[in-house]
Amino acid sequence: MALLSDLINLNLSDVTEKIIAEYIWIGGSGMDLRSKARTLSGPVSDPHKLPKWNYDGSSTGQAPGEDSEVILYPQAIFKDPFRRGNNILVMCDAYTPAGEPIPTNKRHNAAKIFSHPDVLAEETWYGIEQEYTLLQNSVKWPIGWPVGGYPGPQGPYYCGIGADKAFGRDIVDSHYKACLYAGINISGINGEVMPGQWEFQVGPSVGISAGDELWVARYILERITEIAGVVVSFDPKPIQGDWNGAGAHTNYSTKSMRNDGGYEIIKKAIEKLGLRHKEHIAAYGEGNERRLTGRHETADINTFLWGVANRGASIRVGRDTEKEGKGYFEDRRPASNMDPYVVTSMIAETTILWKP
Numbered sequence: 544m545a546l547l548s549d550l551i552n553l554n555l556s557d558v559t560e561k562i563i564a565e566y567i568w569i570g571g572s573g574m575d576l577r578s579k580a581r582t583l584s585g586p587v588s589d590p591h592k593l594p595k596w597n598y599d600g601s602s603t604g605q606a607p608g609e610d611s612e613v614i615l616y617p618q619a620i621f622k623d624p625f626r627r628g629n630n631i632l633v634m635c636d637a638y639t640p641a642g643e644p645i646p647t648n649k650r651h652n653a654a655k656i657f658s659h660p661d662v663l664a665e666e667t668w669y670g671i672e673q674e675y676t677l678l679q680n681s682v683k684w685p686i687g688w689p690v691g692g693y694p695g696p697q698g699p700y701y702c703g704i705g706a707d708k709a710f711g712r713d714i715v716d717s718h719y720k721a722c723l724y725a726g727i728n729i730s731g732i733n734g735e736v737m738p739g740q741w742e743f744q745v746g747p748s749v750g751i752s753a754g755d756e757l758w759v760a761r762y763i764l765e766r767i768t769e770i771a772g773v774v775v776s777f778d779p780k781p782i783q784g785d786w787n788g789a790g791a792h793t794n795y796s797t798k799s800m801r802n803d804g805g806y807e808i809i810k811k812a813i814e815k816l817g818l819r820h821k822e823h824i825a826a827y828g829e830g831n832e833r834r835l836t837g838r839h840e841t842a843d844i845n846t847f848l849w850g851v852a853n854r855g856a857s858i859r860v861g862r863d864t865e866k867e868g869k870g871y872f873e874d875r876r877p878a879s880n881m882d883p884y885v886v887t888s889m890i891a892e893t894t895i896l897w898k899p
């Protein structure tokens with residue numbers, strides 16, 4: 544008699560050329576991920592050769608019941624680490640039947656910015672540091688914490704090891720390998736300052752692909768925590784008090800910044816970001832005011848300041864960049880629940896296209 548695990552691990556390529564494509568999209572909250580699967584006649588590597596699909600937008604908060612059909616446009620393909628074989632994950636964005644992007648489709652506008660000739664010429668690179676917190680499913684309290692109580696103060700947990708410091712490493716390592724399998728340019732992981740909190744980094748990724756890769760990495764993490772019976776939270780301040788919040792620091796460079804003399808370009812870009820500080824903060828994640836307090840390695844939400852190697856700044860420039868006169872900078876303002884399509888395209892728009 545076959546076990547469930549035997550059936551889940553069936554290798555379809557032994558008996559058929561058909562594959563399973565899991566279509567992924569962003570739901571009505573702008574943060575919830577949804578997906579459903581369909582059978583295709585054979586392997587596909589070009590997203591534009593995949594069929595469009597539809598879903599009931601009235602059940603995701605994205606359309607009224609009397610006109611509920613929303614159309615999915617496939618945009619990026621990744622290998623499926625859950626079904627493996629030739630099966631795929633497909634990142635989609637959502638449109639009305641008339642072909643108009645729905646309000647929660649932030650990818651459409653980002654793609655327009657990234658396809659602008661001036662932005663294309665600058666070959667924008669991004670590295671996004673995605674922080675998150677693992678919660679006990681039944682009580683929504685961080686894993687490793689006593690229920691209704693608190694662990695010892697922060698200090699030993701950042702990049703810590705040991706059963707009393709690192710909680711959930713099996714989930715974190717499973718996610719790391721699954722992202723590499725999928726073809727996501729995940730570049731590392733580490734335990735964070737607050738126990739039960741972790742970080743993974745995606746990048747360097749060019750242009751719109753940074754958003755596609757981060758969203759699919761989040762999807763894979765949600766699926767793994769589902770299997771583990773744990774809840775992942777992207778709340779920017781999951782625990783009030785003397786505990787670090789969760790961000791999505793976004794490292795950024797252009798071709799001009801990476802070339803000789805790039806430090807001057809970096810400083811001009813930071814100046815432009817300062818002039819649009821309020822606009823960026825408004826787009827950098829919900830609840831970010833609970834995180835950007837001027838404490839716990841943040842700058843106050845109403846203050847814009849930058850510095851070299853300063854983790855209490857809005858924008859941090861690395862020592863190597865200062866020394867070499869070229870490189871990249873880190874925007875430390877985005878919250879962990881930010882939309883990477885919005886943040887990456889907005890940084891490009893402000894630093895390359897916007898004229899003060």
